[in-house]
Amino acid sequence: MIELSGLIPSYVLKEILLYATLFLSVTVLMLFMTLVFHKISREGKETKKKHLKNEYNLEINQYLARGKSNLKWPKTKLEYESLGETCIDLLLSLSPESKNKLKELIKVLPLIEYYQRLAKSSSWIKRFYAIEKLGFFIQDELKDYFKGIINKEKSLYVKAKAVWSLSLIADEDALSRITHILSSQIPLSSKFNEYIYTNIIRSFKKRALIDRFLFYLEALTNDDKTPLILKRDIIEACGSSSLQEAEKTITHYFHHLGSHPQIRITCIRALGKLKSPETYKVVLRGIVDEDWRVRAVSAEAASSCNEDVIPHLQPLLYDKFYYVRINATKTLAQFGQQGLLVLQSEMNSKDKFVRDTVRFILKK
Amino acid sequence: MLDTTTFIILLIQLIVFIYFIWLNGTYTIFTLLSLKEIRKYFFTLTYHNVKTILSSVFYRPLSIIVPAYNEESTIVANLKSLMSLKYPQYEVILVNDGSTDKTMEKLIAEFKLIEMKKPLRLVIKHKPIRRVLISLDHTNLTVIDKDNGGKTDALNAGINASNYPLFCSIDADSLLEQEGLLRAARLFAEDKKVIATGGIVRVLNGSTLEDGIITEVKAPKKAVECFQAVEYTRGFLSGRTAWSLLGNLLIISGAFALFRKDVVQAVGGYRDTVGEDMDLVVRLHKHSREKKLPYRILFVPDPVCYTQAPSDLRSLLKQRNRWHRGLIDSLLFSKKMFFRPKFGSIGIFGFPYFLFIEALGPIVEFLGYTLFILFLILGLISWEFALLFFAIAILWGMWINIGSVLLDNILYKRYGSLRDILKLCLFGFFELLGYRQLITLERLVATFGFKRKEWGQPKRQKIELDSRKGAI
Numbered sequence: 001m002i003e004l005s006g007l008i009p010s011y012v013l014k015e016i017l018l019y020a021t022l023f024l025s026v027t028v029l030m031l032f033m034t035l036v037f038h039k040i041s042r043e044g045k046e047t048k049k050k051h052l053k054n055e056y057n058l059e060i061n062q063y064l065a066r067g068k069s070n071l072k073w074p075k076t077k078l079e080y081e082s083l084g085e086t087c088i089d090l091l092l093s094l095s096p097e098s099k100n101k102l103k104e105l106i107k108v109l110p111l112i113e114y115y116q117r118l119a120k121s122s123s124w125i126k127r128f129y130a131i132e133k134l135g136f137f138i139q140d141e142l143k144d145y146f147k148g149i150i151n152k153e154k155s156l157y158v159k160a161k162a163v164w165s166l167s168l169i170a171d172e173d174a175l176s177r178i179t180h181i182l183s184s185q186i187p188l189s190s191k192f193n194e195y196i197y198t199n200i201i202r203s204f205k206k207r208a209l210i211d212r213f214l215f216y217l218e219a220l221t222n223d224d225k226t227p228l229i230l231k232r233d234i235i236e237a238c239g240s241s242s243l244q245e246a247e248k249t250i251t252h253y254f255h256h257l258g259s260h261p262q263i264r265i266t267c268i269r270a271l272g273k274l275k276s277p278e279t280y281k282v283v284l285r286g287i288v289d290e291d292w293r294v295r296a297v298s299a300e301a302a303s304s305c306n307e308d309v310i311p312h313l314q315p316l317l318y319d320k321f322y323y324v325r326i327n328a329t330k331t332l333a334q335f336g337q338q339g340l341l342v343l344q345s346e347m348n349s350k351d352k353f354v355r356d357t358v359r360f361i362l363k364k
Numbered sequence: 365m366l367d368t369t370t371f372i373i374l375l376i377q378l379i380v381f382i383y384f385i386w387l388n389g390t391y392t393i394f395t396l397l398s399l400k401e402i403r404k405y406f407f408t409l410t411y412h413n414v415k416t417i418l419s420s421v422f423y424r425p426l427s428i429i430v431p432a433y434n435e436e437s438t439i440v441a442n443l444k445s446l447m448s449l450k451y452p453q454y455e456v457i458l459v460n461d462g463s464t465d466k467t468m469e470k471l472i473a474e475f476k477l478i479e480m481k482k483p484l485r486l487v488i489k490h491k492p493i494r495r496v497l498i499s500l501d502h503t504n505l506t507v508i509d510k511d512n513g514g515k516t517d518a519l520n521a522g523i524n525a526s527n528y529p530l531f532c533s534i535d536a537d538s539l540l541e542q543e544g545l546l547r548a549a550r551l552f553a554e555d556k557k558v559i560a561t562g563g564i565v566r567v568l569n570g571s572t573l574e575d576g577i578i579t580e581v582k583a584p585k586k587a588v589e590c591f592q593a594v595e596y597t598r599g600f601l602s603g604r605t606a607w608s609l610l611g612n613l614l615i616i617s618g619a620f621a622l623f624r625k626d627v628v629q630a631v632g633g634y635r636d637t638v639g640e641d642m643d644l645v646v647r648l649h650k651h652s653r654e655k656k657l658p659y660r661i662l663f664v665p666d667p668v669c670y671t672q673a674p675s676d677l678r679s680l681l682k683q684r685n686r687w688h689r690g691l692i693d694s695l696l697f698s699k700k701m702f703f704r705p706k707f708g709s710i711g712i713f714g715f716p717y718f719l720f721i722e723a724l725g726p727i728v729e730f731l732g733y734t735l736f737i738l739f740l741i742l743g744l745i746s747w748e749f750a751l752l753f754f755a756i757a758i759l760w761g762m763w764i765n766i767g768s769v770l771l772d773n774i775l776y777k778r779y780g781s782l783r784d785i786l787k788l789c790l791f792g793f794f795e796l797l798g799y800r801q802l803i804t805l806e807r808l809v810a811t812f813g814f815k816r817k818e819w820g821q822p823k824r825q826k827i828e829l830d831s832r833k834g835a836i
Contacts, residue, residue, distance in 0.1 A: 010749075017752040024759035028766060032789065035770045039782050042773070088412050125407045136412060157408065191553035195422040240421045322485050356483040363480055 045078065052082035053089075060090060063105060064098050073110060080114045087111065088136040106137050116145070124155040131158060135165025143169055150181060160188060167199035172212050175200055183226050190233050197237030205241075214249050221256050231257065232266045239270030247276040254282055261291045268294065272301025280305045287312050292321040299327035303334045310335055314342055317354050325357060333361045373735075373744075380732035387721055388760045391598070394606035395767040401609050402601070402665045402775050409550070409666065414543055422553050423546070425453035426530035426622070429522030431515050433461040435536040438672065440474050445539045445577060447502050451546050455504040458536075459522045462491075462512030476500040477507055488520040488633035496525070515618075516634035523625060523633055531628075533641075535619045537672040539568060539578060544667035548622050557660045559627045560648060562616030563667035564600045566778070567593040569675060578670060583784035588680060590791040591799045592673040597788070598768040601665065608663035612714030614649070615642045616661070620669030627651070627659075635697070638817060639690015646698045653707045668778070681806045688810035689817075692723050696814075726807035733801060758796050765792030 056071070063069035074080040087109075090102055106112065118130035131149060134142055142165070149162040163181055166174050178200065182193055204213040217234060220226055235253055238246040254267040268286045271279040283305055286298025299316050302309045316328035332339040346358045417423060428446055432439055439458075446456050460468055471477060477497040484493065491513035499505040510521055519533055530552055532545065544563060551558045570584035570593075584590050600617075607613045618641030631651045634640045645661060652659040674680040695702075695718060702719065704711040736753075739745040769788050772778070779785055 014749065014752065017749070017756060021752055021755045021759065024756060024763060028759055028762050031763060031766045031770060035766060035773060035785065035789070036782070038770070039773055039785055042777065043782075046777075085412075092412065092415060125404050129407050129410070132410065132413065189554055189556045191422055191424065195420055195553075198421055237421070353483055356481055360480055360482050 049078060049082050052079060053086050056083050056086040057090070060086065060102065060105070064094075064101050071109075074114075080111065083109065084111050084115065084133055088133065091136060091138065103138060106139065107141070112137065112139065112142070119149070124158055127153070127155070127158045128161050131161045131165055135161065135168055138168050140169050143171070143174060147174070147177060150177065156185075159185070160192070163196060164199070167196045168203060170200040170203045171207065171209070172216065175204075175213065175216055179220070179226060179230070183230055190229065190236070193230055193233035194237045194240060197234045198241045201237060201241040201243055210243070210245050214246060217246070217249050218252060221253060228257070228260060228263065232262050235263070235266045235270050239266075239273035242274060244274055244276070247271065247274055247278055250274075250276075251278045251282070261289075261294055264289065264291070264294050265297045268297050268301050272297075272304045275304040280309060283309060284312060287316060292319070292324055295319060296321065296323040296327050299324055299331055302328075303331045307335060307338050310338055310342060314346075317346060317349075317358070318351060322353075325353065329357045329361045376731060376735060380728055380735070383721065383725065383728040384732070384757070387725070388764065390717070390721070391602055391764045392760075392767075395602040395764060395771065397609055398602050398605040398665075399771055399774075401605050402771065405665055406775055409547065414546060414550075417546060417550060423452050423549060424530050424552050425528040426451070426532055426545070426549055427522075427526035427528045427625075428454060428456045428532045428534055428545075429519055429526065430456065430458045430534055430536050431461055431518035431522065432458060432463065432467055432536040433512070433515070433518070434463045434465045434467060436463075436465045436467045436470055438537045439467055440470055441573070442536055442539060443471070443475065443505070444575060446534070447505065448542065448575070448577060449540060449545050450542045451549070453528075454545065455506065455527060456502075457506050457508060457522045457525050459508045459510060459518040459525075461510060461514065461518040468507075468509060471507055472497070475502060475505060475507075482506070482525070484521075484524050487524055487629050490517045490521040490524070493521060514636060516636050516640045519640070520633040523628065526625065529625055530622060531625050532620070532622045533618060534669065535671060538565070538619045539573075539670045540620065541668045541670075542577065544620070544669060547667040548620075548664050551662055551664065552622070552624065555660060557658045558662060559624045559652065559659045560616055560622065560645060560661045561664050562604070562613075562621045562662075563664050563669055564604075565596060565617045565619045565669050565671050566600075567596055567673045568670035569593075569673050571670065580780060581778040582781075583779065583787045584673070586675055587791070587794075588677055589673050589675055590787060591795050592680070594765055594769070594788055594792045594795055596673075597772050598765060600663075601771045602764070602768050604663040605665050607714070608661075610709065610713070611660075612710055612717075613661050613663050614646055614710070614714055614718055616645050616663070617641055617669075619671045620667070623648075636817075637690060637693045637697070638686045639694050642690060643694040643697065646694050646701070649710050650698050650701055650707070653701075653710070665775070668776075681802075684803055684806050685810040685813075688723075688726070688807040689814045691718070692811065692814040695719055695723055723811070726804050726811055729804045730808050733804075758793075761796040761800075762793055765789070765795065768792075 059069040059071040063071060074083050087102065087106055091099055094102060112134065115130040115133045119127050119134070121127055121130070131146075134145075146162045146166040150159055150166065153159045153162060159181070163178055167178060170178065178196065182188070182196070201213065204210050220231060220234070231253070235250055238250060250267050250270050253263060257263040258267070264286065268279075268282050271282055279301055283298045283302050286294050286301070289295050289298065295316065299313065302313055310332065313328045313332055316324050319325050319328070329343065332343050340362070343358045343362055346354055347362070349355045349358070430442070430446070435442075443456065443458065458471065460471070477499055479495050480498050482496040482498075484496075491511040493508055493510045495509045497507040497509065499507075506525060508521055508525055510518065522533075523531060530549060532548070534540065548561050548563050551561050566581075567584055567589060568578070569586070569589040570582040571578050572580040572582065584593055604613060604615070621641060623644075627648060628644065631644070631647045635643050635647070637643050648659070648661060651657075674683055695715070701707045701711045701715050703716060707715070736745070736750070740747070740750050766789055769785060769792065773785060779788075
């Protein structure tokens with residue numbers, strides 16, 4: 001031992017090092033054994049799971065085709081998981097008719113009880129996992145269950161997952177519940193909100209309840225408790241879901257909440273996606289808007305209007321903002337002969353940017 | 365009273381000892397933290413979840429920027445792989461940074477490129493663009509051919525040419541897993557505070573490819589590649605996951621990183637430095653903290669990017685030298701963050717760790733090795749003590765390496781055979797007996813030459829595509 005100061009007696013240090021060596025040797029060996037054991041057992045499990053999933057897939061398909069099958073009830077955790085995953089795989093890929101049959105089968109299988117048991121776990125990760133699986137089963141009967149989870153659950157992650165699950169089977173009551181939760185308790189990203197409302201719209205479409213959805217949306221216009229951002233996300237979802245019936249409601253939002261640029265942008269974009277006759281009127285207003293973002297979106301949405309909009313687009317080629325110019329050029333190129341004529345007339349423009357942009361678009 | 369020599373020796377011993385405990389202790393704690401974090405991640409992002417995202421609105425469009433300089437042997441396979449990614453809306457912008465080999469010719473022939481006069485918005489400065497080409501086969505592929513200005517310059521040109529609000533920078537010698545982009549970009553849709561994310565980078569060498577897509581992951585064949593495979597596993601799985609969890613992530617690998625374009629433009633894009641990836645992340649932290657902007661920079665342990673690791677020692681040492689110079693340069697450039705409470709835990713914890721353990725580590729480590737041998741020769745340390753200390757160092761290193769391989773096996777299951785796993789463990793042991801010291805020595809050289817700016821071009825292996833199947 002280094003003979004320096006006698007701060008720590010050498011025999012004590014030696015003993016510490018000896019114990020540390022022993023401890024590390026044992027743990028390294030244990031880690032190594034765990035690694036080898038895990039690799040071997042994991043391989044076995046994966047093979048078994050693959051085999052089970054193939055078996056369940058075959059049996060379920062037989063049931064869907066003939067109404068009969070020899071589907072064995074799961075007993076072990078692996079069997080439950082394999083059956084659950086097989087059902088979800090099929091639900092995501094089957095035709096609507098077969099999907100309904102499978103949903104009926106899931107009601108009979110002990111899967112829902114299994115995942116509901118798992119959803120009581122003390123670990124939020126397991127609860128999250130179970131709620132997601134239950135959501136994928138798209139069972140109307142689980143509506144109250146998900147509402148209960150949203151009310152009781154403390155973890156925001158699990159709560160958000162329950163909102164997602166509920167959105168897939170949403171009815172009027174669920175819609176107002178979700179809006180309330182997203183307004184007050186789970187401040188998530190706009191994309192998440194849009195995602196949730198596209199699910200809700202799909203669910204309402206299936207139930208032929210779109211009128212009720214639009215009525216709710218219209219009533220929401222002046223509701224102070226719902227944040228403006230959330231209202232914007234719902235409008236965005238209407239556009240993404242190509243909800244033609246929402247045309248009037250979106251126009252209503254444009255006129256009533258149009259003092260906010262974010263609402264103007266979203267309404268114009270959504271109406272553009274719907275290729276609505278209303279688009280022309282709002283686009284004309286948007287093209288001369290003081291906010292360049294509104295002008296940029298209007299220039300893009302103009303592609304869903306008729307040729308009357310062409311003369312209004314031409315000045316946008318000289319807009320102060322790059323994005324407005326680019327969008328106007330792209331849109332003009334979509335108007336066939338008439339649009340191309342306008343672009344060709346700008347090929348020798350004194351503005352280099354206009355010249356280059358037009359040439360680029362025309363060549364493309 | 366202690367005399368001066370004894371005091372100095374004691375002090376050096378103490379520094380080396382603290383460094384040893386700090387480094388290994390951090391990695392041990394990080395391995396345990398990462399296990400918990402990665403388990404959470406895998407439970408909360410299931411395969412079905414990803415599948416539904418692909419068919420929904422829950423994504424943001426993005427641009428992939430690929431800087432390329434003399435990459436003729438890998439560029440076609442890499443681009444093919446990028447064009448086959450599963451992502452609802454994306455564009456690829458390849459920036460040819462004045463290559464002097466046949467990179468451009470290969471690209472033009474393979475992707476049917478034609479020249480276009482595309483106007484670009486010059487938000488960030490870069491060297492002049494010679495021409496812009498678009499592909500007749502792939503409408504979402506644009507190639508920018510520009511004067512040579514280095515990787516950062518090429519990335520800045522790519523940012524200017526990009527159309528979408530997010531961009532992903534990827535090295536020309538790297539390949540992404542098909543759903544990798546979707547998994548990394550998901551966070552931007554989920555959380556508006558996220559401004560940057562990075563994924564795990566693994567060693568491509570040894571794996572089998574088909575049409576630019578990895579079909580079988582295997583441990584590399586050469587020893588020098590195997591050592592790097594262990595290093596990557598440890599560094600990404602244990603290190604970055606835990607740093608991200610603590611909100612102190614200072615590095616996102618340039619081989620695969622995603623950024624919000626507006627924030628990167630706000631900090632002036634990439635700075636001309638050899639460690640551009642770390643430098644940008646550090647500056648993003650600095651900018652957001654100074655402006656008091658809510659932000660998150662995250663490491664996502666799942667999206668996997670495969671990179672070709674240097675297969676010869678010379679290229680490897682060059683690469684490590686550059687990495688270390690880049691690290692020091694980034695830390696020096698943002699030195700005002702050091703121990704400043706204004707910058708939160710980054711200033712108090714993350715920055716000092718990177719300075720003392722990562723940047724100055726090679727000096728301490730080299731001193732440790734040298735003095736250890738010297739003391740042994742002079743008889744100041746007994747053989748018994750030396751052996752015990754040596755055994756601890758090796759065993760602790762082994763613990764961390766095997767722990768990382770175990771993490772990898774529990775969560776990713778990428779390696780198919782047990783043989784590959786055992787091979788990595790074996791190299792995890794030998795890494796501590798020569799390889800690590802060699803890398804330390806190179807980093808020490810880099811510490812004293814940190815002002816140099818050259819990159820050096822590593823030797824690349826050709827990715828075979830002619831037979832549709834190939835191996836690296």
